[in-house]
Amino acid sequence: MANLSTTADDILTCARALIVAGGYNGFSYADIAEVVGIRKASIHHHFPSKVDLVRTLVARYREDTKAALADLALQVSDPLEQLRRYVGYWEACIADATAPFCVCALLASQLPVLPGEIALEVRAHFRALSDWLATAMESGARTGEIRLTSPPHVEADAFMATVHGAMLSARAYGDPKIFGVVIGAHMERMIAPPSRNAKKERREHLS
Numbered sequence: 001m002a003n004l005s006t007t008a009d010d011i012l013t014c015a016r017a018l019i020v021a022g023g024y025n026g027f028s029y030a031d032i033a034e035v036v037g038i039r040k041a042s043i044h045h046h047f048p049s050k051v052d053l054v055r056t057l058v059a060r061y062r063e064d065t066k067a068a069l070a071d072l073a074l075q076v077s078d079p080l081e082q083l084r085r086y087v088g089y090w091e092a093c094i095a096d097a098t099a100p101f102c103v104c105a106l107l108a109s110q111l112p113v114l115p116g117e118i119a120l121e122v123r124a125h126f127r128a129l130s131d132w133l134a135t136a137m138e139s140g141a142r143t144g145e146i147r148l149t150s151p152p153h154v155e156a157d158a159f160m161a162t163v164h165g166a167m168l169s170a171r172a173y174g175d176p177k178i179f180g181v182v183i184g185a186h187m188e189r190m191i192a193p194p195s196r197n198a199k200k201e202r203r204e205h206l207s
Contacts, residue, residue, distance in 0.1 A: 008046045010036050012057050020101045024110050051115045058121040061103055069132045079140035087183050090163060095176045105164040130156045147192040162186045
């Protein structure tokens with residue numbers, strides 16, 4: 001059973017890399033078979049169709065992301081730092097090419113041609129991510145760290161769009177550093193300026 005599980009994981013890992021490189025229609029089972037070193041029949045054994053494969057991939061990606069974000073919220077109480085850690089994760093992935101693009105963001109750009117089962121999973125990922133971001137932003141606004149000019153969910157969707165747009169810009173320019181430049185500017189606008197009391201306390205501390 002361990003070997004079967006490992007094979008399925010290898011197939012999913014390969015499929016994710018191929019989707020990020022060429023999109024949903026940019027790969028076939030023959031491509032996976034060549035990379036993983038198995039027969040196409042073995043792939044069909046685990047995933048009878050391409051729809052089954054990609055739906056499983058996105059569902060697992062969504063659940064892994066949800067678990068990672070929940071763990072981040074438990075480890076880091078400061079909401080602004082939570083957002084920084086989230087952005088930092090993608091900045092590191094893009095810099096070393098381990099995950100240069102969010103697979104759900106790429107699939108979202110192809111929603112009109114995706115099978116319905118896959119589209120549902122992609123939309124579920126975006127809703128879950130938006131909810132997490134909105135919670136962090138709302139908490140940050142309450143503590144005075146984050147400045148919101150729109151309702152939290154609107155701000156969350158804008159932030160999410162900026163992150164994915166920054167990924168696209170980094171890919172378009174062929175420069176991983178572009179991601180940090182774009183998202184860094186967005187985060188700077190979100191950070192609330194220090195209150196007068198905070199400024200006074202800082203001056204007293206320095207004097």
